[in-house]
Amino acid sequence: MVGGPARELEAVLDAAVEPVIACDGDERILHMNTATERLLGWNREQLVGKPVSELFPPRLHRFHGLSLPRYLLSRRKVLGGRPTRVFSRRRDGVELMVELTVGTSGEGEKERIVLTMRRLHEVIDTLEEPVERVPGGPDILPHHEETADRLYRILVENAPLGVFHFDLAPIITACNELFARQLGTSKRNIVGLNLLTLRDERLMACVRESLGGRTCDFEGDYRSLTSGKLIPVRVRFAPCYGEDGEVEGGVGMVEDITARRHVEAEREAHLAQLDLLFRSAPVGIGFVGTDLRYVRVNETLARINGVPAEAHPGHTPLELFGPHAGPAVQELLQQVLKTGEPLVRRESTTDGDLGLEGPRRYMSGSIYPVHTPDGRVLGLGVLVEDITETKRAEEERAHLYREAQEAIRVRDDFLSIASHELKTPLTPLSLRLATLERRLERGEHVDLGVLRHARHQLTRLTGLINDLLDASRIEAGRLALHPEETRFDVLVEHTLTSLEGQRGNHVFDFEPPPEPVSVQGDAYRLEQVVLNLLENALKYSPDGGTIRVRLSVNEDVTVLSVKDPGIGIPEDQQQQLFDRYFRARNASTRSYGGLGLGLYISRDIVERHGGRIWVESESGQGSTFYVALPTLSASRLSLPRAQGDRHLH
Numbered sequence: 001m002v003g004g005p006a007r008e009l010e011a012v013l014d015a016a017v018e019p020v021i022a023c024d025g026d027e028r029i030l031h032m033n034t035a036t037e038r039l040l041g042w043n044r045e046q047l048v049g050k051p052v053s054e055l056f057p058p059r060l061h062r063f064h065g066l067s068l069p070r071y072l073l074s075r076r077k078v079l080g081g082r083p084t085r086v087f088s089r090r091r092d093g094v095e096l097m098v099e100l101t102v103g104t105s106g107e108g109e110k111e112r113i114v115l116t117m118r119r120l121h122e123v124i125d126t127l128e129e130p131v132e133r134v135p136g137g138p139d140i141l142p143h144h145e146e147t148a149d150r151l152y153r154i155l156v157e158n159a160p161l162g163v164f165h166f167d168l169a170p171i172i173t174a175c176n177e178l179f180a181r182q183l184g185t186s187k188r189n190i191v192g193l194n195l196l197t198l199r200d201e202r203l204m205a206c207v208r209e210s211l212g213g214r215t216c217d218f219e220g221d222y223r224s225l226t227s228g229k230l231i232p233v234r235v236r237f238a239p240c241y242g243e244d245g246e247v248e249g250g251v252g253m254v255e256d257i258t259a260r261r262h263v264e265a266e267r268e269a270h271l272a273q274l275d276l277l278f279r280s281a282p283v284g285i286g287f288v289g290t291d292l293r294y295v296r297v298n299e300t301l302a303r304i305n306g307v308p309a310e311a312h313p314g315h316t317p318l319e320l321f322g323p324h325a326g327p328a329v330q331e332l333l334q335q336v337l338k339t340g341e342p343l344v345r346r347e348s349t350t351d352g353d354l355g356l357e358g359p360r361r362y363m364s365g366s367i368y369p370v371h372t373p374d375g376r377v378l379g380l381g382v383l384v385e386d387i388t389e390t391k392r393a394e395e396e397r398a399h400l401y402r403e404a405q406e407a408i409r410v411r412d413d414f415l416s417i418a419s420h421e422l423k424t425p426l427t428p429l430s431l432r433l434a435t436l437e438r439r440l441e442r443g444e445h446v447d448l449g450v451l452r453h454a455r456h457q458l459t460r461l462t463g464l465i466n467d468l469l470d471a472s473r474i475e476a477g478r479l480a481l482h483p484e485e486t487r488f489d490v491l492v493e494h495t496l497t498s499l500e501g502q503r504g505n506h507v508f509d510f511e512p513p514p515e516p517v518s519v520q521g522d523a524y525r526l527e528q529v530v531l532n533l534l535e536n537a538l539k540y541s542p543d544g545g546t547i548r549v550r551l552s553v554n555e556d557v558t559v560l561s562v563k564d565p566g567i568g569i570p571e572d573q574q575q576q577l578f579d580r581y582f583r584a585r586n587a588s589t590r591s592y593g594g595l596g597l598g599l600y601i602s603r604d605i606v607e608r609h610g611g612r613i614w615v616e617s618e619s620g621q622g623s624t625f626y627v628a629l630p631t632l633s634a635s636r637l638s639l640p641r642a643q644g645d646r647h648l649h
């Protein structure tokens with residue numbers, strides 16, 4: 001078949017979908033088409049001229065003394081054109097079930113026998129006989145072949161992987177049940193499938209690799225043929241070699257990695273959660289390798305360290321931090337690494353221990369060795385917490401606590417002093433009243449001095465009670481002032497006169513100013529202030545002496561000064577002198593009575609007149625108290641209402 005018509009016939013046969021083989025009368029192959037080549041794995045050059053029986057297993061070579069084609073030709077009438085199912089044999093020995101039709105034309109030398117095959121898309125199962133057995137053929141396979149086949153089948157069918165084989169075409173020639181299930185279809189649909197039709201470039205690349213003699217892994221999603229579901233798979237492709245050592249196909253082993261993907265996705269979600277936790281923790285977290293180089297730190301630690309998080313990995317504290325903090329941190333890490341003993345909640349300050357700039361912050365740090373499950377030290381975990389706020393709150397609490405304690409102490413002191421002070425005038429008062437009563441009963445002469453003394457005790461008591469009431473009015477903001485134009489020089493003189501009876505061995509030295517001095521003020525309250533200063537001057541100068549009272553006046557300010565030669569006031573106590581209940585330590589309750597309210601009330605009155613009160617003193621050297629008030633001319637201009645809360649300082 002060399003001429004033009006022969007070529008033409010060849011082309012026609014090649015175009016046929018089914019394998020067609022043409023032989024001469026001696027059953028030698030003259031031509032086989034491309035479909036045959038593809039199905040059976042031979043090149044036509046290798047077979048042309050060879051007996052057609054090569055294409056069938058030896059057991060099918062002869063029936064009733066006839067060759068397979070001749071036998072089938074003899075039964076043509078009986079078959080009526082129906083094909084016969086037989087096994088054909090591929091070049092690699094694999095048997096394929098085909099439907100075979102045999103026809104003949106011409107006679108003698110011109111006779112041509114044509115075999116047409118139609119492949120059945122079903123995996124070969126040599127244990128199952130064809131639907132129509134070739135009569136006379138061996139019923140069963142030789143024993144050892146059957147056993148080997150069965151073993152292979154068991155092996156392939158029970159493999160926990162989908163297994164398929166493909167030829168050079170690359171058409172799937174065989175597969176196991178699991179593979180069919182993985183693809184969601186039947187073996188019938190798979191065997192005969194050309195892998196090219198899957199149109200997956202990556203898959204094809206692996207097929208090419210395996211046909212090129214190399215293994216190749218494919219991982220991706222396969223869409224199920226029936227359900228359309230995407231199945232994540234991993235396929236390992238490997239080449240298959242024929243007896244001649246040539247690659248003649250490939251195998252694929254398919255693993256359904258749905259479960260693995262699931263686990264991986266879960267693990268990734270877990271890791272993402274952990275990562276989020278790590279990154280957003282309000283506590284500084286870091287991991288340091290055994291080489292004392294940071295592996296990773298979170299944002300909080302980076303902020304505390306003052307170095308960006310991404311600048312940490314691969315560096316030691318020595319490299320990252322300043323000359324102060326670097327060695328300090330490095331040393332701590334080293335210590336924990338060496339001893340294996342964790343360092344728990346060690347507190348430090350940024351400006352002190354760590355030598356960092358900026359406002360002081362308090363840190364609490366823990367360092368602990370991180371072990372693998374088998375006990376190896378992997379590195380060090382670092383936890384750092386900025387406890388500045390907690391510390392400040394603690395300090396504040398402690399401060400408040402101290403203040404509360406102090407207030408309680410002051411209150412208790414006050415109560416004991418107040419009861420003592422209130423009781424002191426009461427005892428002599430009741431004694432004097434009893435004496436008076438007795439004398440009056442007996443009709444005896446009543447001493448005026450006794451009465452005066454009694455009245456004095458009463459005045460003292462009233463004064464104490466008034467002070468208490470005033471102090472509570474001030475606290476409540478209810479001490480009322482009734483300002484009016486007041487002659488301050490006259491007020492001072494009047495107050496001095498009222499004290500004549502209490503003066504004892506003291507001398508009042510007062511030089512009234514040459515001009516009258518007026519202030520805008522509450523005369524009653526201003527007199528209370530002056531009286532308090534003069535009484536204190538008398539009280540705290542137990543040895544008598546001169547009390548100098550001066551009024552200096554200028555356009556703006558009128559200043560009253562009261563200077564005594566008394567016990568003075570320790571310098572460190574002068575600030576608190578005007579506080580409620582305050583009594584200087586050199587004024588013991590036993591020697592000097594008093595509630596510590598007079599100056600407190602005076603300050604409030606003076607300040608609410610727009611003035612100021614202060615003291616100059618030295619312990620043991622006497623004291624001078626000053627009261628400055630706006631002079632009326634000035635106060636009229638700038639302070640029309642003396643009750644305003646603007647102070648002169």
Ligand code: ADP
Pocket residue numbers: 532536537540564566567568569577582583584585586587593594595596597598599600622623
């Ligand atoms: P008290 O009723 O205790 O005298 P004050 O408020 O008038 O209360 O005075 C407060 C404290 O100031 C006194 O307890 C005393 O320690 C001190 N003090 C006041 N005036 C004088 C002064 N002239 N000399 C020395 N200490 C004084």
